[in-house]
C-alpha cells in the first residue's frame with residue numbers, strides 16, 4: 001500500500017496538506033513548498049482539513065493550532081484516529097507544556113510561528129525519514145505463514161497464496177501486528193483509507209475471503225481470531 005507515496009518521497013518530493021486559516025500564512029507556506037517541488041494542497045478550516053487528510057493521499061500534514069471552527073489539538077486527535085500520517089503542528093504558543101501535550105497527543109513534530117520554509121522543509125524531511133527506515137523488517141512470519149512486504153508474496157505451509165491486493169494488504173497489516181488486536185476501524189482507515197461507518201461490511205467480507213485462502217473459517221480459526229466487539233488478531237496456531 002501507498003507505493004506512490006514512497007516513490008514521491010524518494011524522488012525528494014512530498015505530498016503536503018496545509019491546514020491553516022490565515023490566508024497570508026497559508027499562501028506563503030504553500031508557495032514556498034510548491035516552489036521547492038512539493039505537491040501542496042491547502043484547507044482553511046479544521047473540518048475541511050480533516051476531510052482532506054482522509055480523502056487525499058498526502059505524505060504529511062502541517063496543522064495550524066488556532067483554527068476558526070475546531071481547535072487544532074482536536075483536529076490532531078481526529079486525524080490520528082483514522083490515519084497514520086506524519087503531522088507537524090504549527091503553533092504560535094511558545095509554551096513547552098503545550099508542545100509536550102501535543103507530542104503526547106500524536107504530533108510528530110512542531111514549528112513555532114513565525115517559521116521559515118527552510119525550517120519547515122527540514123522538519124518534513126525528518127518526519128518522512130522516520131517513517132521510511134530502510135532497516136525495517138520486510139518479512140514477517142507466524143507459524144507456517146510468511147509474508148514478504150517487498151515481493152508482496154505470502155506463503156502458507158510452503159504454498160504460495162493467490163491473494164488480491166486488498167487481501168495481501170490486510171494480511172500484511174495483521175501479521176505486522178501479530179498478537180495484537182486490530183480494530184476494523186483501524187483496518188478501514190489504513191487499508192481502505194475510509195472512515196468507519198458502523199454498518200460497513202467491507203472488512204468482514206475481505207476477512208472471510210482471506211480466511212478461505214488460509215484454509216480456515218471464523219468458526220474454526222487458525223491464524224485470524226475475532227475478538228468480539230474489539231477487532232481481529234493474527235496469531236500462529238498452537239501446534
Ligand code: CA
Pocket residue numbers: 020021022064065066067
Ligand atoms: Ca490560525
